[in-house]
Amino acid sequence: MNADDVLLKVVNLKKHYNNGAVKALDGVNCEIRAGEVVVIIGPSGCGKSTFLRSLNLLEMPTSGEIYFEGDMITDPKIDINLHRQKIGMVFQQFNLFNNLNILRNITLAPMKLLKQSQQEATKNAMELLARVGLADKANHYPSQLSGGQTQRIAIVRALAMKPDVMLFDEPTSALDPEMVGEVLEVMKELARSGMTMVVVTHEMGFAREVGSRVLFMEGGVIVEQNEPNAFFAAPQSQRARDFLSKVL
Amino acid sequence: MRFALAAGDLVAQFKLNFINGDRWKWILQGLLATLEITAVALVIGIVIGVIVAAVRSSYDKNKESMKVRGGIGYALLSAANAVCKVYLTIIRGTPSVVQLLICYFIIFSSWENGVPVAMISFGINSGAYVAEIFRSGIMSVDEGQFEASRSLGFGYLPTMRYVIVPQAFKAVLPALGNEFIVLIKETSIAGYVGIMDLTKAGDLIRGRTFSAFMPLIAVALIYLCLVLLLTWLLGKLERRLRKNER
Ligand SMILES: Nc1ncnc2c1ncn2[C@@H]1O[C@H](COP(=O)(O)OP(=O)(O)OP(=O)(O)O)[C@@H](O)[C@H]1O
Numbered sequence: 001m002n003a004d005d006v007l008l009k010v011v012n013l014k015k016h017y018n019n020g021a022v023k024a025l026d027g028v029n030c031e032i033r034a035g036e037v038v039v040i041i042g043p044s045g046c047g048k049s050t051f052l053r054s055l056n057l058l059e060m061p062t063s064g065e066i067y068f069e070g071d072m073i074t075d076p077k078i079d080i081n082l083h084r085q086k087i088g089m090v091f092q093q094f095n096l097f098n099n100l101n102i103l104r105n106i107t108l109a110p111m112k113l114l115k116q117s118q119q120e121a122t123k124n125a126m127e128l129l130a131r132v133g134l135a136d137k138a139n140h141y142p143s144q145l146s147g148g149q150t151q152r153i154a155i156v157r158a159l160a161m162k163p164d165v166m167l168f169d170e171p172t173s174a175l176d177p178e179m180v181g182e183v184l185e186v187m188k189e190l191a192r193s194g195m196t197m198v199v200v201t202h203e204m205g206f207a208r209e210v211g212s213r214v215l216f217m218e219g220g221v222i223v224e225q226n227e228p229n230a231f232f233a234a235p236q237s238q239r240a241r242d243f244l245s246k247v248l
Numbered sequence: 249m250r251f252a253l254a255a256g257d258l259v260a261q262f263k264l265n266f267i268n269g270d271r272w273k274w275i276l277q278g279l280l281a282t283l284e285i286t287a288v289a290l291v292i293g294i295v296i297g298v299i300v301a302a303v304r305s306s307y308d309k310n311k312e313s314m315k316v317r318g319g320i321g322y323a324l325l326s327a328a329n330a331v332c333k334v335y336l337t338i339i340r341g342t343p344s345v346v347q348l349l350i351c352y353f354i355i356f357s358s359w360e361n362g363v364p365v366a367m368i369s370f371g372i373n374s375g376a377y378v379a380e381i382f383r384s385g386i387m388s389v390d391e392g393q394f395e396a397s398r399s400l401g402f403g404y405l406p407t408m409r410y411v412i413v414p415q416a417f418k419a420v421l422p423a424l425g426n427e428f429i430v431l432i433k434e435t436s437i438a439g440y441v442g443i444m445d446l447t448k449a450g451d452l453i454r455g456r457t458f459s460a461f462m463p464l465i466a467v468a469l470i471y472l473c474l475v476l477l478l479t480w481l482l483g484k485l486e487r488r489l490r491k492n493e494r
Pocket residue numbers: 017018022023024042043044045046047048049050051
């Protein structure tokens with residue numbers, strides 16, 4: 001795959017609630033290329049989560065199109081489950097499967113969906129766990145881990161499917177401050193390894209350090225987008241300036 | 249009327265009610281009938297409960313996305329959901345004695361033996377409660393568990409199978425056990441359709457010996473022992489399940 005291949009393409013995406021009374025997304029257009037780390041920022045309620053969750057159709061858009069690797073996944077006839085295998089997602093609330101231990105959390109999908117043998121899936125899982133420094137937790141249950149550990153394992157669980165893109169919805173917002181760093185470290189390492197990432201976050205440091213593009217949203221649309229250093233140094237729109245003056 | 253029964257009196261009473269005419273056999277027969285009816289009704293109830301809960305919760309979960317696609321699947325699921333709702337309303341809105349009488353004298357009026365009718369009637373009754381227990385269990389599992397599984401690429405049914413149902417089952421086990429206990433006691437109305445269950449056996453002895461105390465207290469004690477035994481077993485099962493998570 002070429003570095004400038006368009007991985008995700010979003011055309012005039014709208015998501016309305018309550019028969020149009022709430023316009024969570026009001027015509028979003030954007031392209032995400034392989035290898036990009038796109039950071040989405042914006043005030044609360046501006047539609048960041050709705051946009052991110054539309055990308056794997058956890059949220060059904062009201063109208064508009066989404067193309068993933070050239071296929072229009074908003075087409076009702078398409079088998080979305082197959083495409084979701086290639087789109088990893090990490091949630092604010094971690095959402096590890098409470099009934100399974102860590103190893104089973106990671107190997108379940110590769111074994112059932114990719115038909116990996118238990119041996120192969122376990123080997124991959126242990127390698128990934130070692131990469132985030134949690135190999136000793138393989139036989140623990142989610143309830144026995146700290147938030148930071150849980151989130152690192154949630155990242156590993158998504159990576160075990162060997163996705164082409166990873167979506168993060170405020171992955172550090174539910175963490176105690178002292179655990180934010182360990183999760184950001186894993187995400188930065190992932191970004192440097194070339195993974196395509198779309199990240200909703202309030203961590204401006206992360207955006208500056210590894211982001212290749214910042215999308216600033218407000219009122220259900222992308223108001224402004226730019227390369228991070230340029231964006232933070234000289235935001236073009238008044239709304240972006242107002243927002244940054246509040247959070248920086 | 250004497251309240252203080254002497255020890256000799258007690259023995260005589262016991263002999264009269266249980267030994268003479270082998271009347272203990274009635275109690276035993278009644279107990280067996282009670283256990284049989286409960287066991288079969290429980291199985292019927294769980295089967296109905298699983299099906300109804302599955303229909304109701306998959307309708308709730310999928311109606312949005314299925315409506316978009318439309319088609320025969322959505323129509324079938326809506327119809328099934330409507331049928332389930334009617335069933336739940338009727339069963340939970342009428343007394344189980346009345347349901348039993350309707351089953352025996354109207355629906356299955358050609359059947360001679362009341363026992364299978366009671367099994368079916370209690371099973372249909374219990375199914376309504378079990379269905380709501382299962383459904384509340386499924387709803388009690390955090391939505392995030394569902395989304396995480398779907399985001400990995402699992403469909404609706406595998407998500408239920410690997411992630412939601414195992415957690416829901418653990419959550420509903422106490423309520424399910426309670427329903428089991430309610431069911432045992434509820435079968436005591438089986439006498440209304442001529443079945444000699446445990447309660448009826450005690451009552452028959454009372455009618456024969458004209459002494460109420462011994463047979464009725466004995467029946468009560470047997471029910472109590474059954475319930476205590478069940479409570480203990482369920483507690484053990486719950487602890488076992490919880491330990492598996494540690
Ligand atoms: N199920 C829903 N029903 C009605 N309105 C909704 C629903 N979900 C989201 N919204 C509305 O859509 C808008 C966008 O929500 P969204 O969660 O995408 O915002 P966000 O940018 O992620 O905010 P935050 O930073 O607080 O997470 C908000 O105004 C929200 O109230």
